[in-house]
Amino acid sequence: MKVQARDADARVKTPDPSIKAYLIYGPDRGLAHERASTLVKSVLEDPDDPFALTQLTEEDLKSDPAALADAMAAMSLTGGQRLVRVRLSGETGSGPIIDFISDLESGSVAPQTVLVVESGDLTPRGKLRKTFEPAKNAYSIACYADNAQSLGNLVDDLLKGENLTIAPDARMNWLPRLEGDRALARGEIEKLILYKGLAGQRDPNDNEICLADIEAVAADQGEAQMDAVLEPALLGRLAEADKAYIRSISAGGSPVAILRSLQRRLDQLGAVQAAGGSDAAMAKAGVPRFGPPANAFKQQMSVWRGRRLDHARQLAFDAERQVKRSGSPAESLVSELLLRLARGAAQMRR
Secondary structure, eight states: OBOOGGGHHHHHHSOOTTOOEEEEEOSOHHHHHHHHHHHHHHHOSOTTOTTTEEEEEHHHHHHOTTHHHHHHHOOOTTOSOOEEEEEOSSSTTOHHHHHHHHHHHHTSOOOSSEEEEEOSOOOTTSHHHHHHTTOSSEEEEEOOOOOHHHHHHHHHHHHHTTTOEEOHHHHHHHGGGGTTOHHHHHHHHHHHHHHHOOTTTSOTTOOEEOHHHHHHHOOOOOHHHHHHHHHHHHTTOHHHHHHHHHHHHHTTOOHHHHHHHHHHHHHHHHHHHHTTSOHHHHHHTTOOOSHHHHHHHHHHHHHSOHHHHHHHHHHHHHHHHHHHHHOOOHHHHHHHHHHHHHHHHHHHTO
16 A cells, blocks of 8 residues: 555554554655654554564575564564564565565464564566555555755654754755755754753753754765765774764764665665666665766675675664664764775775
């Protein structure tokens, strides 16, 4: 069943108990990831319970086509709802998912477990959308780039949680900088909130974000600055990666923004590989097709493939979860992640 854009957030925040499968996809991978994560939290009492949540990748499904059916049939050892989350870069590895939805629609299976499939952009002619969209027991939720209104709503919701407002001129100046990726936008908003101070930490009379705050904290971290950090890490240049990260943080860069950029880069690598690695695939994924940036991306693509790429994605996902759950310093967690990836890339390139 195809969910309308206006209803998408409501469907993941208050899921229908009768719906047992969700496809959450789109060009805005940050928004797709956020909505999938919201759905997981809405369905499960404890999203960190390993007995309640099973996570699979396309490589898992390709190497063991029965893995999905086994996970969907498993019972929770602690009781309560179970959920299986599958992360794809495209159509690759989707065969077991399509078979499961067919069985779900025919009534040959009646699962108690919820299936959440998260993917990048998918064509209307692709098998996943053609399977989910007409299904009566499954939802298909598209995630496209935020517009000015949805970005404004996101800003207002997050600021309201810390009793903050934003001046009209600051709002007008800032919103265009947040366009393009929901995860990066959320990271920038959170960075601004931390700069201004949480509700119980700042002057009670200092509740409005002004243009000076925006300029002090939310200056654009352009692609070149991010590439200076990500490229050496993903190509195994350990010392260079460490220096670039320290330089970025010292200049006011956000470790959370760097982590989100890393996740986006890993998703781009997977999407381009799944589409055949052509220049057209690179353009569709938002990757430069010419010059040094394109050459660097192709080198990264030769290193991070298959299970290695899936493992890197999982490490980045785990780092994000640690930052959110434990309150550990994001700066050190992201540094450790980048250095770990750099060591792995160096070993693979020998």
